Structure formats: structure tokens, C-alpha cells
Amino acid sequence: MSQPQQLDGLLEGGSDLNIVCHNNPDPDCLASALALGRIAAAAGIDEQQILYSGEISHQQNRAFVNLLDIDLQSFDSATVQNRQPDSLLAFVDHSIPGENNTVPPDTAVDIVIDHHPAEDIDARFVDHREELGAAATILTEYVRTLDIDLDTDLATALLFAIRSDTLDFLRGATSEEYDASGYLHEYADQEMVRQLSSPSVSGGTLDAISTAIDNRIINGAVLISHVGRTTERDALPQAVDYLVRLEGVQTAIVFGLVNDAIQISARSPDARVNVGDVLDEAFEDVGSGGGHQDVAGGEIPLGLFADYTSDDAQLLDIVEQIITTRLFAELNLSE
Numbered sequence: 552m553s554q555p556q557q558l559d560g561l562l563e564g565g566s567d568l569n570i571v572c573h574n575n576p577d578p579d580c581l582a583s584a585l586a587l588g589r590i591a592a593a594a595g596i597d598e599q600q601i602l603y604s605g606e607i608s609h610q611q612n613r614a615f616v617n618l619l620d621i622d623l624q625s626f627d628s629a630t631v632q633n634r635q636p637d638s639l640l641a642f643v644d645h646s647i648p649g650e651n652n653t654v655p656p657d658t659a660v661d662i663v664i665d666h667h668p669a670e671d672i673d674a675r676f677v678d679h680r681e682e683l684g685a686a687a688t689i690l691t692e693y694v695r696t697l698d699i700d701l702d703t704d705l706a707t708a709l710l711f712a713i714r715s716d717t718l719d720f721l722r723g724a725t726s727e728e729y730d731a732s733g734y735l736h737e738y739a740d741q742e743m744v745r746q747l748s749s750p751s752v753s754g755g756t757l758d759a760i761s762t763a764i765d766n767r768i769i770n771g772a773v774l775i776s777h778v779g780r781t782t783e784r785d786a787l788p789q790a791v792d793y794l795v796r797l798e799g800v801q802t803a804i805v806f807g808l809v810n811d812a813i814q815i816s817a818r819s820p821d822a823r824v825n826v827g828d829v830l831d832e833a834f835e836d837v838g839s840g841g842g843h844q845d846v847a848g849g850e851i852p853l854g855l856f857a858d859y860t861s862d863d864a865q866l867l868d869i870v871e872q873i874i875t876t877r878l879f880a881e882l883n884l885s886e
Contacts, residue, residue, distance in 0.1 A: 554678050555696040561661065561676050562594035565639040569631055572623075573645035573652050575605035575784060578615045578747075579685050580644035582712035583664065585621060585705060586690035587643055593699050596639075602626040604653040609785030610750040615711070618743055619704050631658055644686040646672045646679065650839065664689055668827060668843065684723035687712035691731040706738035711747050722845060759786035760793060763805050767794060768875070770884045772821065774800045775875055778807035779867060787816040788848070795820070802826065802882070806874050808853065808863075813870055815840060815849035824882070833881040 552560075562568070568591045570584045584601045591599055604626045607613055616623065631640050631654060641662035642652070646669040649656035660674040666683045678689055687709045694701060694709075713732050717724040720732075759778040767776040774794055778786060787805050795803035801821035806813055815834075817826035827847040830840030840849025878884075 553696065555693045558590070558662065558676055558678075558693065559594055559697055562591050562596055562639070564637060565591070565594075565596050565661075566635065566637040567598035568596050568600075568639045568641060569634075570599065570601045570641045570643060571626060571631065571652060571654055572601065572603040572643065574603070575609075576603050576607065576644075577609070577612055577715070578708070578712040579687050579716040581612070581615060581621055581623075582708035583643035583686040583690045585619075585708050586687070586694055586699075587641060587662075587664070589699055589705060590690075590693055590697060593697065600624050600630075602630065606784060608783060609789075610752060610756070611715070611747060612785070614747055614750040615708070618746065619708050621708075626653055628653065628655055631655075642674070643690070645669075650841075668841065683725055684720075684728045685713045685716035687716070688725075688727050688731045691735060692727075695734060701735075701738050703738060703740050706735045707740045707743050710735040710739040711744050714744070714748075723843065753783060755781060755783040756786040756789060759783050759807065760790045763787075763790035763794060763807075767797075769797075769800065770879070772799060772801035773882055773884060774803040775878055776803075776805050777867075777871055777874075778805060780808040780863060782809070784809045784814055787814055791816045791818050804830075804878055806870075808867065808870065811853045813838070813851040813853055813874065815851070815874070817842075817847045817849075819845050829878070829881050833877045 570587055572580045572584055588599050602624050607616055639661040642660055643664050645651050646663050646665045648654040648658045663672055663674040663677045664686055665679050666681060666686050668681055672679055691709050710732055713728050717728055759781045763776045763778045767774050778790060787807055791803045791805040795818040802819040802824050804817040806815040817830055819826045825844040827842040827844060830847045830849040834840045834849050834851055838851030842848055
């Protein structure tokens, strides 16, 4: 029995489905959740919801949710605990309870569909393919194999998700991404894809990128910078995507203070550097970090540093010193 058929069989025995996105979900996670919901509906599950924690702050992600009219609910741990035996819990684009999500670590998971590096995934159904560039590629395969009705919104969501997660097929794209996109292309709304590809940029995002440019430190082929304090969490990946293109730079890491946490975003086209491992090993004792070899992120609770001072400027100095020192040490760079 194929994996799509196994998933379909599991869903047929369910009464309802809770699809949990990772924190601050992106188009790949959202489109995958949307597709899994359609597959569940075809299997007879009418009661389902897509849950998320954090914020949908990136202008592209907001446009994605609004234009495609995706119904999202805030995550509440009570929803996934003490469930009935036939109430199903699914993760898409992430794998482990408590890692990049606010699901309690001991929660039983029924379905995991993911492409991010992860170990010890525990679920009744697992499709984990690190070699792929997007989780939406896997869900497109399932939609196709199970002959799910592919309307314009679902096709547009999946196509844009694949393009977004692979940077228009420049990062981590495989033949499976091209094949899935070719299938989706004739059903998708190309004008909506264009709109999603070029959303307006907020002033806060532009200011954060400007700050990162001004604060950059370059050591060899490594660039480290920060955006200071910002309300625009998704300005960090946009800033690091811009800075990694600087001539001579092969690895870029940008961090910043966002609400009550230090957020970190990293990029590295250098095959000798695995930024997922760098962030994981540099900050595993104070927070969390990880991702792919070339794309990664991390989060450190600000409370660990805020105890030292209530002065924001001084706090930023402390954070900058500690974060930079740890990154230099992990990358074997002299300060």
C-alpha cells in the first residue's frame, strides 16, 4: 500500500482533524495544511481546523492568508490534549512536539508530513523527506495520487508554496518540485501568484533591513548583523536574504529583539557550513535553533538576558556581544 493510501486509510477512521502549523507559519506550511484538510474532507472528516501559534507578520504570508481566504485558529494546548481516540492530530512542515511549535512535548501525534531535518519522529503516520525542497511537494503528490479535486485556490497555494520555499527553484529544488509545479501550473491562478510574489513592504521591515545593513560585521566569508529591536519578525529572513548576496559573503546570520525573544535567521550557500547545525550547537543550552544546511533559524527567550538590565540599549549591547561571541566560536572564527 502506498503512503497516500495509508494516510487515506488513517483519515477514514478519524472523527475530526486538528492540523497544527509550526510557529509563525509560512506559505509552505499553510498550503500543506490546506491540502491535508482537503484530503481529510475527501476521506469523510468534516470537522477540522488549522491551528497556529506566533504571528503571521511577513507581508507575503499575510497576503497568502487573505487572498486565499485560509481559515486559521489560534492554537490552544487544550485542543490537542485529552482527545478522543478517533480525534486526529497532524503536523505539516514540522515534526516534533515542542520544537518550533507550542504543542506540549509529550503529546501523541497521528500524522507528520515534513521535509526539515529531524530525528526520532514519533507518529502513527510519517512521511519525512529531507531531500525535498518543500512539504507542499509531498502534499501535491498525495492530492494527485488520491485524485482529490484540485480547485484554483488549492493549486495556487501549493504552487506558490513550492516557489517560495525553493526561492523560485534556486534553493533545494529537486525534480519532484519541478514535476509538482508542472502539474499545478495549469490549475493555478497565475495573476494571484504574481500578486503573492511582490507584496508591499512595510516601513518597519525597511527600517529593520536598513539597520542590519548598517550593523554588519564581516569576518572572512561570514557576515553577522542585527536589526536591533523590531516588531517585524519576518524582517530578519528578508534582511539575511539580502545580505548573503553581498560580494565575498558565503554565510550570513542576522538576529534581533522581537517581543520577548531573540530571533535569529541564517543563510549559507557555502557547502562547508551547515547553518542548521551551527545555530543548534551554538544555542541549544539557552534556546532552540536548527534547519537545513543552507537555511536556518533560532529563538532564545529574552528573559535569560533581560535579568541583567532594564535598559533596552544596554540589553541590546549584551545580546550582541553574547550572540556574536557564540557564533564566532561555533564557526571557528577569531573575534
